[in-house]
Amino acid sequence: xxxxxxxxxxxxxxxxxxxxxxxxxxxxxxxxxxxxxxxxxxxxxxxxxxxxxxxxxxxxxxxxxxxxxxxxxxxxxxxxxxxxxxxxxxxxxxxxxxxxxxxxxxxxxxxxxxxxxxxxxxxxxxxxxxxxxxxxxxxxxxxxxxxxxxxxxxxxxxxxxxxxxxxxxxxxxxxxxxxxxxxxxxxxxxxxxxxxxxxxxxxxxxxxxxxxxxxxxxxxxxxxxxxxxx
Amino acid sequence: xxxxxxxxxxxxxxxxxxxxxxxxxxxxxxxxxxxxxxxxxxxxxxxxxxxxxxxxxxxxxxxxxxxxxxxxxxxxxxxxxxxxxxxxxxxxxxxxxxxxxxxxxxxxxxxxxxxxxxxxxxxxxxxxxxxxxxxxxxxxxxxxxxxxxxxxxxxxxxxxxxxxxxxxxxxxxxxxxxxxxxxxxxxxxxxxxxxxxxxxxxxxxxxxxxxxxxxxxxxxxxxxxxxxxx
Numbered sequence: 001x002x003x004x005x006x007x008x009x010x011x012x013x014x015x016x017x018x019x020x021x022x023x024x025x026x027x028x029x030x031x032x033x034x035x036x037x038x039x040x041x042x043x044x045x046x047x048x049x050x051x052x053x054x055x056x057x058x059x060x061x062x063x064x065x066x067x068x069x070x071x072x073x074x075x076x077x078x079x080x081x082x083x084x085x086x087x088x089x090x091x092x093x094x095x096x097x098x099x100x101x102x103x104x105x106x107x108x109x110x111x112x113x114x115x116x117x118x119x120x121x122x123x124x125x126x127x128x129x130x131x132x133x134x135x136x137x138x139x140x141x142x143x144x145x146x147x148x149x150x151x152x153x154x155x156x157x158x159x160x161x162x163x164x165x166x167x168x169x170x171x172x173x174x175x176x177x178x179x180x181x182x183x184x185x186x187x188x189x190x191x192x193x194x195x196x197x198x199x200x201x202x203x204x205x206x207x208x209x210x211x212x213x214x215x216x217x218x219x220x221x222x223x224x225x226x227x228x229x230x
Numbered sequence: 231x232x233x234x235x236x237x238x239x240x241x242x243x244x245x246x247x248x249x250x251x252x253x254x255x256x257x258x259x260x261x262x263x264x265x266x267x268x269x270x271x272x273x274x275x276x277x278x279x280x281x282x283x284x285x286x287x288x289x290x291x292x293x294x295x296x297x298x299x300x301x302x303x304x305x306x307x308x309x310x311x312x313x314x315x316x317x318x319x320x321x322x323x324x325x326x327x328x329x330x331x332x333x334x335x336x337x338x339x340x341x342x343x344x345x346x347x348x349x350x351x352x353x354x355x356x357x358x359x360x361x362x363x364x365x366x367x368x369x370x371x372x373x374x375x376x377x378x379x380x381x382x383x384x385x386x387x388x389x390x391x392x393x394x395x396x397x398x399x400x401x402x403x404x405x406x407x408x409x410x411x412x413x414x415x416x417x418x419x420x421x422x423x424x425x426x427x428x429x430x431x432x433x434x435x436x437x438x439x440x441x442x443x444x445x446x447x448x449x450x451x452x453x454x455x456x457x458x459x460x
Contacts, residue, residue, distance in 0.1 A: 020247065020254065023251055023254060024252060024253060024254020027255050028256075029258055168261075170456075222456060223457055226452060227449070
């Protein structure tokens with residue numbers, strides 16, 4: 001089903017062709033996880049909830065793959081967390097941004113950002129750095145699911161808290177973010193929403209959060225699974 | 231470069247869109263191998279050479295991804311092994327078969343099979359089972375790089391020796407084949423060719439070959455690599 005959504009999304013101009021290959025990479029890692037939310041990924045989802053809960057101005061950055069896979073889930077998370085939604089693309093064209101804004105509106109999103117592109121993320125190529133002044137540019141916490149490493153690093157250099165969802169625990173994005181949820185977006189996003197609705201000691205969670213340790217636990221989980229196959 | 235070849239291949243109608251996603255899955259596993267030929271994959275390439283060398287009638291099955299990534303390498307292997315080349319597609323259309331025959335001819339292939347489709351691999355859906363009577367249907371050894379599990383199993387049930395190249399050591403194809411080369415086609419195919427040109431005790435290699443043990447060694451290699459990351 002996910003594969004069809006990505007494939008249809010490409011035909012409709014929502015997903016860039018390289019998004020198909022990226023989806024395949026994700027499939028491989030999801031297979032290694034057993035296609036479920038593993039315990040350290042659930043811990044990371046709680047940490048993500050804490051950062052979003054304590055944010056003054058959080059923004060969820062949406063690309064083509066995230067939209068076609070989990071538009072409604074992202075809208076629900078944005079509403080629950082009081083976060084903004086911004087279309088932000090690696091292969092940016094005004095046409096694709098507009099299509100994705102409409103797609104997100106179709107899933108119930110309001111005031112979708114990304115069309116203004118009146119600010120720049122420093123350190124990125126011109127088109128890739130474009131963002132909205134009232135959105136990602138001025139956010140203190142950014143959730144960037146399925147993001148590339150350069151953008152993740154550039155956002156960190158701007159002093160933001162960066163949360164990502166990435167199935168590859170070894171990717172540069174995974175290693176750069178403050179919170180890395182090693183899980184499929186279709187499971188991770190609603191899981192973060194669920195945790196936000198719970199009562200947690202948010203400050204305590206942020207204080208204790210060790211992303212490197214979490215990534216190590218994800219790798220150990222995969223190693224253990226691999227050793228059980230033959 | 232490989233990503234561009236796959237992407238261009240899709241635009242030209244050589245690669246099916248799901249081939250893009252399959253390529254991404256391969257990328258992820260190749261990353262886990264360190265994007266090089268690991269020792270157990272080299273052992274498997276020697277075993278593949280042995281099976282091809284001892285074959286009476288070997289055929290290399292070519293799909294869109296294999297063609298755009300390694301057409302010349304496959305032509306060289308076919309010439310060295312005295313094997314035939316057949317275009318055989320999961321998402322078969324006569325148009326795509328014809329395009330791929332021409333593409334392989336452009337890479338130097340002669341007498342490319344796959345257009346006749348005058349026989350069937352039993353146990354597969356109608357279009358997916360189509361093959362050439364003088365090609366895959368009557369072959370004793372078939373090299374099916376980047377193959378799906380159903381087809382690999384169906385070929386085994388026909389009593390053939392099946393060699394595959396698959397970056398995922400856990401896939402059904404990997405587990406079904408007689409020889410599984412866990413390596414990227416762009417490295418595996420020329421490596422098999424190189425081994426065919428060497429002098430080996432081919433009968434002894436076939437006698438001793440343990441594919442399950444090889445797959446276990448590949449997994450252990452990946453586990454070891456994962457444990458070195460953090």
